[in-house]
Amino acid sequence: MSEDKQDTHIKLGISTCLLGEKVRYDGGHKLDRYLKDVLGRCVEWVPVCPEVEYGLPIPREALRLVGDPASPRMVTIRTNIDHTEGMLRWAEKRAAQLGEEELCGFVFKSRSPSSGMQGVKVYGSSGVPAKKGSGLFARTFMNTYPVLPVEDEGRLNDASLRENFIERVFVYSRWLDYLKSGGSRAGLVDFHTEHKLLVMAHSPKHYSMLGKLVAEQKKYSPAKLRVEYISNLMEGLKLIATIKKNTNVLQHIAGYFKDELDAGEKAELQDLISNFHTGLIPLIVPVTLLNHYVKKYDDAYLKRQVYLHPHPLELMLRNHV
Numbered sequence: 001m002s003e004d005k006q007d008t009h010i011k012l013g014i015s016t017c018l019l020g021e022k023v024r025y026d027g028g029h030k031l032d033r034y035l036k037d038v039l040g041r042c043v044e045w046v047p048v049c050p051e052v053e054y055g056l057p058i059p060r061e062a063l064r065l066v067g068d069p070a071s072p073r074m075v076t077i078r079t080n081i082d083h084t085e086g087m088l089r090w091a092e093k094r095a096a097q098l099g100e101e102e103l104c105g106f107v108f109k110s111r112s113p114s115s116g117m118q119g120v121k122v123y124g125s126s127g128v129p130a131k132k133g134s135g136l137f138a139r140t141f142m143n144t145y146p147v148l149p150v151e152d153e154g155r156l157n158d159a160s161l162r163e164n165f166i167e168r169v170f171v172y173s174r175w176l177d178y179l180k181s182g183g184s185r186a187g188l189v190d191f192h193t194e195h196k197l198l199v200m201a202h203s204p205k206h207y208s209m210l211g212k213l214v215a216e217q218k219k220y221s222p223a224k225l226r227v228e229y230i231s232n233l234m235e236g237l238k239l240i241a242t243i244k245k246n247t248n249v250l251q252h253i254a255g256y257f258k259d260e261l262d263a264g265e266k267a268e269l270q271d272l273i274s275n276f277h278t279g280l281i282p283l284i285v286p287v288t289l290l291n292h293y294v295k296k297y298d299d300a301y302l303k304r305q306v307y308l309h310p311h312p313l314e315l316m317l318r319n320h321v
Contacts, residue, residue, distance in 0.1 A: 010042065010173045011101050013141075015109035016049035018153055023049040027059040032153050035107060039166065042312050046101050050114035050137035054083070054090045063113045069122040069132035074113050084136065087114065091140035098141070102176060103148065105169040108138045110154035117142070117152040147234045148172065159320035160240050168237050170311045171195065175230055183226055185217055192229075197307035199236055201249045206236025241321075247277045249307060253290050260297050269293075284318040 016023050020031035036045075052058060061079060065072035073084045109115040114135045121129035134142070142150055149168035156162045178191045192214045200207045209232055217225050250273045254266075261269065272286040287308060294302045302308065311317060 010044065010104050010169065011046050012039075012043045012169065013046045013048055013098060013101070013103050013106035015107065015112065015115045015153070016047040016052070017109055018107065019045060019047055021047065021049070023052045023058055025051070025058075025060050025062045030109060030153075032156075034156070035153065038315065042315065043104075043169075046098070046103060048094065048098070048115075048137070050087065050091065050094070050135070053094065054087055054114075056083075065113045065120060065122040065133045065135075067122065067124070069130055072122045072133050072136075074136050087136045088140065091137040092144075094137070095141045095144040099144075103145075104173045104176065105149035105151075105165070106141060107156070108135065108150065108152050110152035112138075114138070117150055119152075147230055149234070159317075163317040163321050164238070164240055166315065166317060167198075167310045168234065171198070171237060171306070172234070174306070175233075179226070183222065185222065185225070188217065188225065188229065189214060193301075194304045195233070195306050197249050197252070197305045198310060199233065200252070201241040201245050201307060203236040203239045204245070206232055206239075210236070243277060243279065246283055247273060250276070250286050250290070253302060253305075253308075256299055256302060257293050257297065260293070282319050283321050284316075287318060 014035065015030075017028075017030045018032045019036050020029050022029045024030065051060070051063070061076040061081075063074055063083065064077050066075055067073045073082055074087055075082045075084075108117045110117070111120055112135050113120060113133075114137045116133070116135040117138050118134055119131045120133040120135055121131055122133035123129045138150075142148075149165055149172055151161065151165040156165060174191070174194075178187055181187055192210060196207070196211075199210060210229065213220075213225070213229055213232065220228065254269055254273065257269075258266075269286070269289060272281065272289055275281045276283060276286050290302075291308050293299075294308065
């Protein structure tokens with residue numbers, strides 16, 4: 001593997017302008033340095049610019065959404081030319097093509113009438129916009145791939161949302177690996193086992209639900225089982241792993257070393273967990289010490305837990321949560 005790419009089998013779709021390409025209506029771009037230079041070292045980007053690929057020129061008259069936020073029209077601002085039907089036909093075709101890329105997620109350009117994931121302005125008859133829409137391509141893509149991790153680039157400035165999105169991307173990549181290995185019932189048991197503590201940190205409810213699903217998997221056909229599992233898994237992982245839920249998982253892991261650690265080591269570990277719980281230190285600090293003990297005492301179960309290494313360290317995502 002090259003020094004520049006850490007995990008190039010992970011492909012992510014992205015709005016082309018976020019990579020610095022001058023494809024916007026005004027001939028400009030919206031380069032996002034974090035996405036291109038930091039996350040870009042760990043993934044392969046698959047750029048999509050709906051408006052240009054649909055056939056509009058650069059530069060071009062700006063577009064906006066009008067009408068019903070649930071089913072808006074996409075029209076040019078000045079001349080009121082309606083591109084809705086043409087864009088939707090293109091979007092359905094492009095979304096189908098992207099299925100061949102085996103994407104693990106998509107980063108959309110926020111507030112875009114074609115690519116905004118949510119909160120896009122939709123203008124009603126009064127002329128006052130409601131921030132309740134989704135871009136036509138983004139909506140088509142999300143409806144086509146409902147379990148795929150997606151996010152607006154603007155929301156990724158929030159450390160918790162960024163960590164959550166990228167964590168889901170890597171989970172989905174491992175899910176694709178599981179499917180490529182045959183998608184067996186035994187393989188699902190292994191996959192579930194490796195992700196148990198990660199799910200617990202996001203949603204105890206989904207942790208129980210998925211555990212029951214795996215335990216009773218013979219009630220389902222293999223195809224139905226896989227659909228139910230990944231749907232519930234990705235739904236649970238959308239929930240933010242809060243400080244309280246992470247603290248619960250850290251204490252759960254610490255319990256595995258109650259017979260190995262001496263009094264001083266136990267006190268040190270509990271101090272770190274407490275300091276994380278009160279917001280004095282980031283999650284990476286207690287996790288680093290726990291990883292040290294996992295390696296030192298060679299705990300086979302914990303060595304498999306994705307929670308302790310959910311994404312590349314160089315992304316430093318747990319330094320800020």
